[in-house]
Amino acid sequence: MSRVKVFDRDGLSQTQRDRDLWFKVDETLLNEEKRILFLKRKEAIDLYVNNEKSLKEIFSCTGIDRRNLIRLYNRCISFDENGLPWGYRALIPGKNIKKYELDPLSKKSNESRKTGEFNLLLDKYPQIRDEIDDLFFGRKKKLTEPVMKPKYIHKKFVDRCKEAGISRSSYPFNTDTLGYRALCRYLENLRDIHFGKAASRFGHDAEQKAKNSGIGQQNYPQNITPYQKVEFDGHRIDGIFVIKVKTLEGDDAVLTLDRLWLLSFTDRATRNVIGRPHICLNKEYNASDVMIAAKKAIIPFKKKNLTIDGLSYQPTGGYPSEQFPEIEWAVWDVIYFDNAKSHLAQMVRERLSNLIGCTTCIGAVDRPMRRSFIERFHNTFTSSSIQRMANTTGSHPKDPRRKDPEKMAIRYEITFEHLEEIVDVVISNYNGTPHGALFYNSPLEALEQRLKKGMKPRLLNESKRTEFLFTQVEQPRTIRGSISSGKRPYIEYMGVEYRNELLVKSAHLIGTKVNVHINVDDLRTIRVFLPDGSEFGELVAAGKWSLTPHTLQIRKAINLLKKNKLIHFTQWDDPIFVYHEYLIAKETEKKKGSGNRIAKVQQVIRQAEEESNSPNQNKLLAQEHKNLAELDKARELQEKIQAQKTSTSTKRYKTITY
Incomplete structure (x- = not known):
């Protein structure tokens, strides 16, 4: 084969032709003997490709004859397992660039050595190869052991060889370990080739990192601007x-x-x-x-x-x-x-x-x-x-x-x-x-x-620097009420009525659909907007619901307990403290999570005392608390009058005994 035919062979890619794209070799890492031979081979290839000298002149300079030169050049343009040309790496003395394959018909085969027998067996029986791969990666649906050790995979391998009808005088039965060492080498190679799949054998975290990191170019633009x-x-x-x-x-x-x-x-x-x-x-x-x-x-x-x-x-x-x-x-x-x-x-x-x-x-x-x-x-x-x-x-x-x-x-x-x-x-x-x-x-x-x-x-x-806005949700609501029954206008949310002084005087709004802004972290007040988008004001929860701050989650829990008749409170009781006492009582039964719920109630109460609310909300709540205090005094006075009447009646109708 002439030199021109090799260099101008059809089908060669740019990476094969261009030596600048070939991987280099650090010859200083080679010993003296290998370094001298490598440099002679490299010089011969460069002269051959540059077309500077004839084959005889190349032989006289480097000692590499025509046949050996063509062989070395073909090694350089052959591809490795990653699909890249071997390049100058193929010139390293003793470098094996081709995977070993056993040729049973070769006269050079040594009966005492079993090198290549394992791969030859898998090529002949592909169902055994598939069985090994499935066991290693845990892909079998009925597999009860997802991470099988090599020694157990080997047992399955031997069983499949018996089922395939392999004679006792053939590989792997003619070896001392029944092919165990060859199987281990095969599994190690399988692990290295399929890195992401093999990482699943070492837990979910390893599999997660192997599949989702370290792949491709990771040169993301660096962020240096704070809060961006x-x-x-x-x-x-x-x-x-x-x-x-x-x-x-x-x-x-x-x-x-x-x-x-x-x-x-x-x-x-x-x-x-x-x-x-x-x-x-x-x-x-x-x-x-x-x-x-x-x-x-x-x-x-x-x-x-x-x-x-x-x-x-x-x-x-x-x-x-x-x-x-x-x-x-x-x-x-x-x-x-x-x-x-x-x-x-x-x-x-x-x-x-x-x-x-x-x-x-x-x-x-x-x-x-x-x-x-x-x-x-x-x-x-x-x-x-x-x-x-x-x-x-x-x-x-x-x-x-x-x-x-x-x-x-x-x-x-x-x-x-x-x-x-x-x-x-x-x-x-x-x-x-x-x-x-x-x-x-x-x-x-x-x-x-x-x-x-x-x-x-x-x-x-x-304009947005209010804590109310962070936990705010919007919901449509209808203003309820009835003049015929004397029920003043109100808005109901989560089982509680909300009013303010303006709403109770606005009977014309009964039946109007409005948009309500709700702070789910504090349900004592809500904010109402009319259909045209104008704000109507803040409404306060009726009764004792306006006393203690509480979240939507706490309101739902109280309503559920009340519906199931597990707790009961009147208009004179603070629902949050009733709920708190209920949780403490249930803790004696060691209900799971009750401690967290108690801490949640305490945390909400404590944080509300530390954090400031909007001035308008404070004014509304203060007025509502004042009204509740006056009602409490009126109730106590009524109870005292009733107690006096009962005492007087008892004395009047006291039975005289002789």
């Missing part, structure tokens, strides 16, 4: 905590809580945790909890009065809105979270779009690595705080750090209030701790530098 992109997620707190309550008998009691949720926002650019995280007491956090967490992330931060001895905020730490007053009420442009149902709720998407004005980026199902910053923060937070406490549940049931967490929580009285303080301080200090990804600047230092460069985030419009 944030991540949100919920994390189960790995610890058991308690609450202290007063029983109906007046005794103190300590109740354990089910595991809680930590909901937080993280800034991608600076790694700061934005605002105070929300600790959710529900079994699963819902849309209201998401928006409460968003509210805490946006409103200016205020430090807690710490009650734990020795616990303190680090001077270098803090929260962004606390350290930099110019970014109080800062909001983000894009939010990343997963496909949890609470994230997809209409309330969440509507509030994020209309109130905050951000774009929602829903991540793929079961791919936490797409929100790596919030996931990494949660791991850091847990390992540096909760998992170091005596009441930790550990990262798994067999974690050595897990030592009867419920007993430890009760013994040391590690309360929910303690958890709130710990979370506040740990995350505040985290924001002031040097971060490797920020070249050992702390998140707050990185934020300070970006702000000095003019990278200031967008601020929430002043």
Whole structure:
């Protein structure tokens, strides 16, 4: 074969022809003998392709004859297992570029060696190959052992060989291990080729990372502007905590809580945790909890009065809105979270779009690595705080750090209030701790530098800076009432009537359909808008429902218990305290989750006392409380008069005995 015919062969791709695209070889890693031979081969190939010398001249210069030269060139343009030309790699002395295949008809075959017999057997019996692959990847539908060890796969392999009618004198029965070592090598090769599938043998986390990360080009544009992109997620707190309550008998009691949720926002650019995280007491956090967490992330931060001895905020730490007053009420442009149902709720998407004005980026199902910053923060937070406490549940049931967490929580009285303080301080200090990804600047230092460069985030419009709007939902309602029966106009929501002084004088609005804005985090008041869009004002819940703040979830629970006749209250009773007493009484029966519900009621009451409401709402509630106080006095006076009448009647008709 002439040199021109080889070089100009039809069908050669550009990667085969162009030596600049060939993989190079670092000849310094070869020993002296192999390096000299490799350089001679490389020189011969270069001279051959450049058409600088004849074949005889190439032989005189390099010692490579025509036949060997053509063989080496064909090796260079052949493809490896990845579909790329071998190039100069094929010139390395002793380099095997072709997979070994046994030729049973060859005269050079050695009967004492069984190299290649296993692959030859699988080629002859493809059903055995399929059986091995299915067992290794756990693909058989009736397979009771999803992760089968090689020794058990080998047993199945031997059984299938017997079923195929392979004689006792043939492979694998003519070997000492019945082909076990060859099978192990085959499984290892199968594992390396099918990395994603094989990772499932090592658990869901390994499979998840293998299939969803490290694939393709990961050079995403780097985000450096603060608050441009944030991540949100919920994390189960790995610890058991308690609450202290007063029983109906007046005794103190300590109740354990089910595991809680930590909901937080993280800034991608600076790694700061934005605002105070929300600790959710529900079994699963819902849309209201998401928006409460968003509210805490946006409103200016205020430090807690710490009650734990020795616990303190680090001077270098803090929260962004606390350290930099110019970014109080800062909001983000894009939010990343997963496909949890609470994230997809209409309330969440509507509030994020209309109130905050951000774009929602829903991540793929079961791919936490797409929100790596919030996931990494949660791991850091847990390992540096909760998992170091005596009441930790550990990262798994067999974690050595897990030592009867419920007993430890009760013994040391590690309360929910303690958890709130710990979370506040740990995350505040985290924001002031040097971060490797920020070249050992702390998140707050990185934020300070970006702000000095003019990278200031967008601020929430002043007209929207009310806490009511974050947990607001809108529903149509009809104004009810009847002049014939003397029922003044009212609006009913969740079994409770709402009125104000203006509505009770507006009988002409009876039957009118209005739009009601409801704060699901505090149902004491609602806001009404007429059909033309004009605001009618705030209405107050009737009776004792206006006394104690309560959420939509608590209202639903009370209504359900009342419907089932498990609790009863009159117009003189506060439903929230009746519900609280009911939960404490049921705790003696050890109902699962009752401790969390009690803590939820206490948390709502405590937070409402700490947080300020709108001036108009305060005025309406104060007036309603005044009316209720006057009614209570009138009721007490009526009861006193009735008691006096009863006492007088008893004396008048007292029986005289002799």
